[in-house]
Amino acid sequence: MNWISISKREDLPKNREGVIRAAAVVLSIVCAGIVIWILGYNPIQVFPSMVTGALGSEIRLQQTILKAIPLIVTSLGILVAFKMKFWNIGGEGQILMGALAASYIALNVDGLPKPVMLLLMAIAAMVAGGIWAFIPAFFKAKMGVNETIFTLMLNYIAIKYVTYLQYGPWKAPESKGFPKVANFEQNAIMPELFGIHIGWIIALVCVVVVYIFINHTKKGFEITVVGESRETARYAGMNISSIIIIAMLISGGLCGLTGMIQASAVEKTLSVNLSAGYGFTAIITAWLSRLSAIAVLFVCIAFAILLQGGTYIQISMQIPASVADMIQGIILFFVLGSEFFLQYRVNLPLWNQKVKEVA
Amino acid sequence: MGQPLKAIEMKGISKAFGSVKANEDVELTVYNGEVHALLGENGAGKSTLVNMLSGIYHQDSGTVRVNGNEVRFSSPKDSIAIGIGMIHQHFKLVDVLTAKENILLGRSSGLFRNSKQLTKEIRAISDRYGLDVDPDKKVYNMSVGEKQTLEIIKVLYRGARILILDEPTAVLTPQEIKRLFRIIRNMKEQGCAVVIITHKLNEVMEISDRITVLRRGRTIGTVDTDKVQVGSLIEMMVGKKVDLAIRKEPPAQPMRPLLEVDNLHVVGHDRKSALADISFTLHEGEILGVAGVAGSGQKEICETIAGLTKAEKGRIFFDGDNIIGKTPREIIRLGIRMGFIPEDRLGMGLVGSMDIVHNLILKDYQNQPGIFLKRGPCAEKATAIVRRLDINTPNIYYPVKKLSGGNIQKVLLGREIDSDPRVLITAYPVRGLDIGASYKIYDLLNEQKSRGAGVLFIGEDLDVLMDLCDRIMVFCVGRVSGIVDPSKVTKEEIGLMMTGGKEDAAHELDQHQ
Numbered sequence: 001m002n003w004i005s006i007s008k009r010e011d012l013p014k015n016r017e018g019v020i021r022a023a024a025v026v027l028s029i030v031c032a033g034i035v036i037w038i039l040g041y042n043p044i045q046v047f048p049s050m051v052t053g054a055l056g057s058e059i060r061l062q063q064t065i066l067k068a069i070p071l072i073v074t075s076l077g078i079l080v081a082f083k084m085k086f087w088n089i090g091g092e093g094q095i096l097m098g099a100l101a102a103s104y105i106a107l108n109v110d111g112l113p114k115p116v117m118l119l120l121m122a123i124a125a126m127v128a129g130g131i132w133a134f135i136p137a138f139f140k141a142k143m144g145v146n147e148t149i150f151t152l153m154l155n156y157i158a159i160k161y162v163t164y165l166q167y168g169p170w171k172a173p174e175s176k177g178f179p180k181v182a183n184f185e186q187n188a189i190m191p192e193l194f195g196i197h198i199g200w201i202i203a204l205v206c207v208v209v210v211y212i213f214i215n216h217t218k219k220g221f222e223i224t225v226v227g228e229s230r231e232t233a234r235y236a237g238m239n240i241s242s243i244i245i246i247a248m249l250i251s252g253g254l255c256g257l258t259g260m261i262q263a264s265a266v267e268k269t270l271s272v273n274l275s276a277g278y279g280f281t282a283i284i285t286a287w288l289s290r291l292s293a294i295a296v297l298f299v300c301i302a303f304a305i306l307l308q309g310g311t312y313i314q315i316s317m318q319i320p321a322s323v324a325d326m327i328q329g330i331i332l333f334f335v336l337g338s339e340f341f342l343q344y345r346v347n348l349p350l351w352n353q354k355v356k357e358v359a
Numbered sequence: 360m361g362q363p364l365k366a367i368e369m370k371g372i373s374k375a376f377g378s379v380k381a382n383e384d385v386e387l388t389v390y391n392g393e394v395h396a397l398l399g400e401n402g403a404g405k406s407t408l409v410n411m412l413s414g415i416y417h418q419d420s421g422t423v424r425v426n427g428n429e430v431r432f433s434s435p436k437d438s439i440a441i442g443i444g445m446i447h448q449h450f451k452l453v454d455v456l457t458a459k460e461n462i463l464l465g466r467s468s469g470l471f472r473n474s475k476q477l478t479k480e481i482r483a484i485s486d487r488y489g490l491d492v493d494p495d496k497k498v499y500n501m502s503v504g505e506k507q508t509l510e511i512i513k514v515l516y517r518g519a520r521i522l523i524l525d526e527p528t529a530v531l532t533p534q535e536i537k538r539l540f541r542i543i544r545n546m547k548e549q550g551c552a553v554v555i556i557t558h559k560l561n562e563v564m565e566i567s568d569r570i571t572v573l574r575r576g577r578t579i580g581t582v583d584t585d586k587v588q589v590g591s592l593i594e595m596m597v598g599k600k601v602d603l604a605i606r607k608e609p610p611a612q613p614m615r616p617l618l619e620v621d622n623l624h625v626v627g628h629d630r631k632s633a634l635a636d637i638s639f640t641l642h643e644g645e646i647l648g649v650a651g652v653a654g655s656g657q658k659e660i661c662e663t664i665a666g667l668t669k670a671e672k673g674r675i676f677f678d679g680d681n682i683i684g685k686t687p688r689e690i691i692r693l694g695i696r697m698g699f700i701p702e703d704r705l706g707m708g709l710v711g712s713m714d715i716v717h718n719l720i721l722k723d724y725q726n727q728p729g730i731f732l733k734r735g736p737c738a739e740k741a742t743a744i745v746r747r748l749d750i751n752t753p754n755i756y757y758p759v760k761k762l763s764g765g766n767i768q769k770v771l772l773g774r775e776i777d778s779d780p781r782v783l784i785t786a787y788p789v790r791g792l793d794i795g796a797s798y799k800i801y802d803l804l805n806e807q808k809s810r811g812a813g814v815l816f817i818g819e820d821l822d823v824l825m826d827l828c829d830r831i832m833v834f835c836v837g838r839v840s841g842i843v844d845p846s847k848v849t850k851e852e853i854g855l856m857m858t859g860g861k862e863d864a865a866h867e868l869d870q871h872q
Contacts, residue, residue, distance in 0.1 A: 007377040218724050221732050224713075225721065231707040234667055235699070236721045237687030345377060 009345050020341050028334030032327045039323060046313055050327075053312025054305040060312065062196050066266065068304035070095075070258045072203040074282035075289065075296045076210045077254030081133075083214060083291050084227040084247050090136065090151030091255045091279025093158035094129040096272070098256025099263040100162055101128030103181065103270035106188035106263070107170070114187045121188060122260050129256015130249040132158065137248030141241035155279070162272045170270065181270040190265035197265035204297075206254065211293035213250075223247045255279065284332065306331065364426060366391045366521050366552035367412065372421035374407055381407040382418070383576045389521070394543055394553045396567035396584070398560075400596055400793035401764060404576040405556045409523045412554075413445040414438035425521070444514025448526045450506050452498045459494040462513050484515050489545045502858075503652065504535035511542065522546060523554045528562055530653050533821065533854035540566050558596075558794075560589050561822065572596055597794055605801050605826040608809065610645035617643045617813040618664070618782050623673030625659045625837075633659040634837045637673070641782065641813040646804060648828030648845070649817045652857050655834040657817045658702060661786050664815075665699040666690050677782065691725055698775030700768075702786040702817075708771045711760030715741045715752065718759055719774050744773035748803070765796030772800065776807060783807055786817040801827055821850050835859045 033043035054064045074091050081088035102121040112120065136150035165181070172182035190197040214220040222243050226233045233240055262274040285303050289295035310324035367389040374382040382404045389395040397405045410416045412423065414432035423430055425441050432438045438445075452461050459477060481494050492501075492508050501509065507527065514522065524543075528536045543553050543566060557563060563570060564584060572579040572595040579595045594600055618641040627633030634656045641647050649657055662668040664675060666687045675683045677695055690697060701707040709718050719737040727733050741755040748769045752762055759770055768788060775783065785804065789797040804814055804827070818824040824831055825845040832842045833856040840856045 009377070216732055217730050218727065218732050219730065221717070221720065221724060225710055228710045228712055229706060231703065232710050232721070235665075235687065235701060235707045237666075237689075237691050237725060239686075239688065 007345050007347070009343055012342060017342060020338055021335075024334045024338035024341075025331075028331040031334070032330040035326060035330065036323070041317065041319060041323075046317065046319070046327075049316060050309030050313055051305075053316065054308040058195070060308065063311075064301075064304045064308040065196055065200055067307050068301045069197075069199040069203045070262055070276075070278045071282060071285060071300040071304060072296060073199075073206055073258045073261065074255050074278045075285045075300055076206050076293060077129075077251045077258070078282045078286040079289070079291050079293060079296060080210065080214070080223065080247055080254070081251035082227075082286055083220075084223045084244065086137070086140065086227075086244060086248060086251075087148045088133065088136075088151050088248070088251050089148055089280075089283065090133065090154045090252075091282050092275045092277070093151070093155035093279070094132045094252045094255035095259040095262070095275040095279050096158040096162050097132040098125035098129035098259030099270055099274055100158075100165070100259070101125050101256070102260035102263050103170075103184075106184045107182060107270075110185075112187060114191070117187045118190060118264065121264060122257060125256040125260030125263075126253035127256070129259060130253040133248040133252025133255070134245060137245045141244040159272060162270065166270065166272055183269045184264065188264060189268055190261070197261075199261040199265050202257070202261065206257075207293050207297050210254075214293060219243070219246065284336075288335065364391045365389070365424070366426060367554070368424040368427075369408070369412070370422050370424075372408065372411065372418045372423070374411065374416060374418050380576050382411075384578070385421070385573065385576070386578045386581075387571055388581070389552045389554055391520075391552050392547055392550045393568040394547050394555060394566055396563045396570045397554055397556045397573065398558065398563055398570050398592065398596060399573035400558065401791050402575075402793075403573040403596075405573055406525065407576075408573070409445065409525065409554065409556060412438065412443055412523060414443075439514075439517055439519070442518055442520040443523065444511075444517065444519025444521065445523045446507065446510045446514065446525065446527060448529060450510055452506060452509065454499040455497065457495050457497050458492050458501075458509050458512075461498060461509060462494075462516050481512060481516065484512055487545075488515065488549065489542055490515075502535075503530050504532070504538065507531070507535075507539065508542070520550075521552045521554070523556070525556045526558075527555065528557060528559060529819070532652060532857050533850050534858070536562070559820070560592060563592070564589065574598060593794065605798070605823070606805060607827065607829075608805070610642065610808070610829045614642040614645065616640045617678060618815075619674075619676040620660075620664070621674045621676070623660075623663065623675065624671040625656075625663050625668060626671050627659065632837055634663070637837075637839055639832055639839060639842060641815055643781075643813055644808055644811045645829040646808050646814040646816050646827060648824040648831040649815065649834060650821060650824050650831050650853055650857060651834030653819070655857070656837040657786060657834060659837075660834075661699065661701065661784050661815070661817065664782075664784060665697065665701075688725065691722075696778050696780045696782075698778065698780035698783040700771055700775055700783070700785040700788050702790070704767055704771055705760055709759050709767065712758050714756040714758055715745065715750075715770055716755050718770060719744070719777075722774055722778070740777060744770070744777060748773045748799075764791045765793060765799075768792060768796065768800065772803060776803065779810070780807075780812055782813050782815070784815045784817075787819060788816070789823070790819070821853060825850065825853075833857055 029047065033047070036043040036046050053060060055061055074095065077094070078088055078091055101124040105121045105124050109117070109120070132154060136145070136147045136154065139145035139150060140147045167179045170181045172180055190199060192198065193201065214224070222233070222238050225236065225238065226240055226243050230240060258278060259275070263270055267274045281303070285296065285299045289299045306328055310328055313319045314321050314324055365388055367387065369385065369387040372382050372385040373380070385404065385408055387408065397408070399405050407416065411418050414435040414437050417432070425443065430441060453464065459481065462481065463477065478494050485491060490508050490512055492505055492512060498506060498509070511522070527539060531539060543555070546553055555566065567584045569581060569583055570587065570592065571581040572592065574596060621638050623634055623637040624632070625634035637660065649660070651657055659668055663670050666682070666685050666689070670683055673683065674681050682690060682695065685693070705711040710721065716734060716738050719740050720732065720734065723737055724732060738755060744750065745752060745755060750766050750769045750773070752766060759767055762770070772788065788800050792800065804816065808814055816828055828845055830842055831845050831853065833840050833853055835857055836859065840859060843853065
């Protein structure tokens with residue numbers, strides 16, 4: 001008799017699903033706690049301070065939301081591509097190209113009123129991000145080139161190009177040799193509302209728009225069908241090439257918008273570090289949301305709490321950054337791992353037998 | 360000889376996959392020197408049962424005895440070692456190797472092997488059972504029948520005395536089937552036990568000595584073939600009486616041409632010619648059958664008419680308009696009502712993870728105005744189709760891939776006939792369906808015919824083709840070898856046309872004996 005057997009679950013009742021997810025969270029906290037304890041810190045102090053570090057005061061809460069905004073917008077972009085099973089790993093590059101285009105406008109166009117300026121920057125950023133995504137989409141649609149490698153490699157081109165600009169042609173003369181692009185003028189910086197830049201409004205609007213686009217438009221339906229089965233899409237008379245390209249323009253456009261938000265509101269200039277890994281993190285959050293736009297909102301906020309809490313314990317408890325990263329990694333491992341148990345049932349026949357014999 | 364030896368004795372076998380009980384308390388006894396048919400509808404648990412015999416699965420409970428000794432298989436190797444040989448429906452051969460090399464594969468006895476000695480051994484086995492395969496022929500040069508023969512030699516060479524054949528006739532022409540049955544009879548005379556899985560009743564009656572019927576994972580009973588009627592077998596399989604006559608009414612008169620295919624040439628994916636010089640006319644109110652060995656161009660003709668495959672040259676007239684080179688979108692936009700049931704239902708015709716409503720939208724949304732998707736009309740349509748075709752589903756928002764094969768096909772067919780198509784192309788519409796569902800599909804096709812639609816019916820069971828169709832077009836390697844009236848030809852004649860009218864090995868063998 002096999003000692004283990006794994007079978008696919010047919011249907012999972014909602015309460016069982018809740019139990020499995022909760023168990024994953026509890027286990028991850030226990031495991032992370034053991035690691036923290038081995039490293040000589042007190043887990044009973046660390047975890048609460050992660051929570052208070054992310055939510056405990058107005059400033060900390062603002063910091064958390066600041067981290068959630070780029071994550072939400074980027075995740076939505078990734079979601080549109082993933083819905084089509086187009087593995088867009090190029091979020092980083094698309095964010096940077098968007099930031100680059102927005103910065104070009106900010107640094108070279110003078111005398112526009114703030115709303116016009118910001119709108120122009122946003123459009124430029126979305127176009128640039130879209131183009132950066134269009135390149136692999138075109139080759140995928142016309143020649144079947146593997147998009148995973150293609151989008152990944154485009155990241156490095158974007159990163160190196162922005163680095164070149166930052167260290168070379170775009171280096172501000174007044175920075176005294178420090179590799180830094182000039183700060184934006186006031187009219188290129190996003191206004192604030194309730195103490196946080198208006199990116200949070202943009203993020204909320206994007207959630208609603210992407211939700212409607214995917215679930216209630218013909219194009220969104222086409223994207224979903226292409227993702228499920230290309231043959232069916234072909235059978236239904238869909239123009240697959242154009243669907244791939246349109247979806248990727250949207251995907252890259254949203255990532256580019258993230259770049260504009262970060263450049264305008266957070267960095268207030270162009271910097272190679274402004275993407276901060278959001279392009280990759282968004283892949284995880286998009287998956288955890290099961291490609292649902294509404295879920296993206298909550299998953300990204302939860303993730304931002306984790307990020308902000310990690311940053312806080314570094315400062316407040318002198319815990320090294322790598323330990324904070326480990327805690328994040330462990331929590332992610334369990335949450336992602338629980339997906340397996342949600343989809344498959346694991347039986348241990350020998351174990352069950354023994355239990356019966358004992359009883 | 361008295362009571363013959365029990366080759367296989369399976370008792371109380373149960374096997375579950377997740378919550379699905381594939382086998383429950385199944386009994387099967389096969390004697391040496393008998394041909395035992397395992398009969399049942401799709402999903403009755405036949406394959407699960409024999410996969411346990413061949414060591415692929417392991418039963419949850421129950422015992423298996425081979426030649427009187429209880430056995431426990433932990434892998435297919437154990438099963439082969441004890442003398443059980445399984446011939447799968449999909450052959451497990453390496454195309455670029457010769458027959459001999461395929462037989463040697465997986466035999467780890469020694470580094471080198473005396474090739475001449477092996478040829479001799481193969482010849483000995485071949486002569487003994489009346490098998491005929493050239494040991495040095497490459498597999499890719501072989502016909503389906505030859506490949507199957509090679510599979511049989513392979514398991515016999517490994518010492519099998521118990522043979523299990525899973526749906527062995529599904530891909531064969533009538534001539535090849537005759538030859539296979541002759542081989543099976545030879546093996547029986549040599550004292551082998553043969554288990555044959557099939558759902559074709561006439562073959563069961565012809566070849567088997569005893570029949571075990573399974574239904575929904577349970578043994579319904581074992582009967583002697585010469586003491587049973589086809590009708591009661593069906594009752595055992597289905598659980599109720601089924602009328603097995605396909606009604607056929609004469610086609611509409613006069614025959615108005617609807618779809619005219621003229622000198623069509625299509626190049627396949629491998630850059631080889633897939634269809635050459637195809638010309639035929641489909642009339643209003645008729646069912647035109649297409650017969651042929653699998654892969655003779657059936658898929659290509661369907662997809663070319665539907666606009667999915669580009670033609671090299673040729674013309675296709677729909678009601679007088681040339682539609683060649685039009686994409687499916689253009690065909691829909693032209694207002695041409697064409698229904699297409701592709702061979703691969705979930706891979707092409709439907710989106711498995713979507714519900715019935717969204718699968719209806721698939722064909723409908725392009726005609727909707729605006730950028731938003733309207734679900735309302737399709738939800739009503741879904742409810743109507745579910746009721747009309749008697750689709751067994753919890754509700755219209757249930758993913759279609761979770762439905763049974765018959766219900767999936769009804770969703771697809773329901774969608775395609777919903778627009779009252781003038782041409783309906785159906786590729787293997789009853790493949791994998793149980794008897795009840797198959798007859799429901801035949802009825803629906805007949806309904807379309809009497810409504811005046813032209814139906815192109817790609818089939819694999821010649822009996823069904825002859826009962827259902829008004830005319831049968833026979834394909835042979837991408838060409839039409841003839842269009843015949845089924846009331847005027849025999850199955851064997853169609854079989855000959857399928858293989859290009861060549862006197863094949865089966866006939867040569869006839870003369871030998």
